[in-house]
Amino acid sequence: MVTTSRHVRRSDDERQAVELNPVFLRPGEATSLPKHRMPRGESLPETAYQIVHDEAMLDGNARLNLATFVGTWMDDQAGRLYLEAADKNIVDKDEYPQTAAIETRCWTMLADLWHAPEPDRTIGTSTVGSSEAAMLAGLALKRRWQHARRAAGRSADRPNLVMSSAVQVCWEKFCNYWDVEPRYVPISAEHPVLDGSDLAAYVDENTIGVVAIMGVTYTGRYEPVEAIAAALDRIQETTGLDVPVHVDGASGAMVAPFLQPELAWDFRVARVVSINTSGHKYGLVYPGVGWVVWRDAAALPDDLVFHVSYLGGDMPTLGLNFSRPGAQVLLQYYMFLRLGWEGFRRVQAAARDVATFVSGQVGRMPAFELWNDGSDIPVFAWRLREGHTENWTLYHLSDRLRMRGWLVPAYPMPADLQDVTVQRVVVRSGFSHDLADAFLADLRAEVAYLDSLTGPMPRDEGRPAFHH
Numbered sequence: 001m002v003t004t005s006r007h008v009r010r011s012d013d014e015r016q017a018v019e020l021n022p023v024f025l026r027p028g029e030a031t032s033l034p035k036h037r038m039p040r041g042e043s044l045p046e047t048a049y050q051i052v053h054d055e056a057m058l059d060g061n062a063r064l065n066l067a068t069f070v071g072t073w074m075d076d077q078a079g080r081l082y083l084e085a086a087d088k089n090i091v092d093k094d095e096y097p098q099t100a101a102i103e104t105r106c107w108t109m110l111a112d113l114w115h116a117p118e119p120d121r122t123i124g125t126s127t128v129g130s131s132e133a134a135m136l137a138g139l140a141l142k143r144r145w146q147h148a149r150r151a152a153g154r155s156a157d158r159p160n161l162v163m164s165s166a167v168q169v170c171w172e173k174f175c176n177y178w179d180v181e182p183r184y185v186p187i188s189a190e191h192p193v194l195d196g197s198d199l200a201a202y203v204d205e206n207t208i209g210v211v212a213i214m215g216v217t218y219t220g221r222y223e224p225v226e227a228i229a230a231a232l233d234r235i236q237e238t239t240g241l242d243v244p245v246h247v248d249g250a251s252g253a254m255v256a257p258f259l260q261p262e263l264a265w266d267f268r269v270a271r272v273v274s275i276n277t278s279g280h281k282y283g284l285v286y287p288g289v290g291w292v293v294w295r296d297a298a299a300l301p302d303d304l305v306f307h308v309s310y311l312g313g314d315m316p317t318l319g320l321n322f323s324r325p326g327a328q329v330l331l332q333y334y335m336f337l338r339l340g341w342e343g344f345r346r347v348q349a350a351a352r353d354v355a356t357f358v359s360g361q362v363g364r365m366p367a368f369e370l371w372n373d374g375s376d377i378p379v380f381a382w383r384l385r386e387g388h389t390e391n392w393t394l395y396h397l398s399d400r401l402r403m404r405g406w407l408v409p410a411y412p413m414p415a416d417l418q419d420v421t422v423q424r425v426v427v428r429s430g431f432s433h434d435l436a437d438a439f440l441a442d443l444r445a446e447v448a449y450l451d452s453l454t455g456p457m458p459r460d461e462g463r464p465a466f467h468h
């Protein structure tokens with residue numbers, strides 16, 4: 001007899017009958033299971049697997065997802081490590097001391113890559129992604145400012161953070177969740193990224209910091225960190241305010257060190273106190289890992305670090321979550337060992353070559369005007385050329401490409417360019433020249449189809465604002 005649920009006991013014959021069922025005719029497969037209530041009893045593992053597997057099949061194909069920055073390909077050895085480490089909780093540092101040591105090695109390597117004056121005296125941590133890293137970096141800015149204000153006998157009630165209107169949503173969240181006033185510097189045709197001009201109008205004694213983005217989400221363009229820091233130097237000369245810079249290098253902090261090694265955007269710029277990146281973007285790891293590094297211990301107020309004893313030992317913890325997968329940290333270390341500096345350079349250069357090739361082809365199409373060419377991070381965007389058509393928009397093109405499996409988002413730019421709609425391609429490791437050719441052929445075919453229409457496509461109403 002085999003127990004299949006608390007109440008039902010099946011004979012071996014019955015069990016055999018179940019196992020003999022053709023796949024898709026096993027219990028639960030010939031009917032559909034409830035979707036929003038937990039089923040009363042168990043399913044065979046094969047059945048449950050098949051149902052989940054089949055439903056996930058309806059998602060888009062990750063490799064054809066040109067919208068995401070996040071890793072969609074790793075090699076077989078990485079896959080093996082992932083499975084082997086799937087049960088490791090990063091917070092169990094006393095129990096998994098090697099994973100903990102590897103985590104520290106990873107952010108120390110990043111500190112060195114980002115030219116920290118003394119990499120071994122920096123402080124950092126892994127996170128779930130750049131969003132958590134941004135929360136921690138933002139909190140450190142806020143807490144440092146609060147301490148300084150209180151020490152000077154001044155009010156610490158109204159902190160603000162200055163950044164481009166094109167910041168990723170994580171910074172809007174940071175300000176919302178932690179009661180910081182966001183001060184957005186609008187982008188414009190003359191200033192398509194935050195470049196330091198006009199900063200004095202936004203910065204005051206309540207400014208906890210300025211965020212500079214290495215690889216603006218909307219377009220992939222770098223913000224000139226040195227120019228932003230120089231503007232803050234001038235502000236300091238006239239007002240005495242010493243405002244730190246945090247670099248959101250979600251993508252670019254894993255690209256610039258390899259492709260633009262001469263560009264000073266990192267700890268070489270004295271005002272930069274902290275940097276975040278997404279290990280799961282151009283760090284080439286599957287989703288679930290980010291990093292934040294502070295220039296030195298002084299940049300991270302000690303009262304943000306907790307010490308817990310219930311894991312054994314005295315364990316410092318810094319992070320929004322307690323438990324978190326440890327596997328991604330091991331995967332990051334694997335990538336560092338597997339590729340080294342030269343390997344990373346080659347992988348990122350290959351992505352940039354594909355990006356600049358595809359952007360060149362897109363730029364030559366009469367329908368489009370390039371916004372940028374993918375030579376900062378391998379990401380580029382385009383808009384419809386003015387006067388090209390009244391019949392279709394980039395939203396229609398996005399839908400048409402989706403029919404062929406390509407996920408290429410169209411979205412409005414942020415303030416003050418919200419009337420401009422762009423479409424963007426993110427080139428990642430795994431988007432080969434061959435796939436790029438297939439994409440271009442489909443793009444040309446769909447543009448030709450839309451151009452052949454004799455009347456307008458139905459209007460696109462109420463597209464949600466884009467954040468990625």
Ligand SMILES: Cc1ncc(COP(=O)(O)O)c(C=O)c1O
Pocket residue numbers: 069128129130131132168170213214215216217248249250251278290468
């Ligand atoms: C500039 C920038 N910052 C932060 C994020 C958020 O990163 P994550 O998805 O790792 O939380 C992104 C994501 O695209 C980004 O482009």
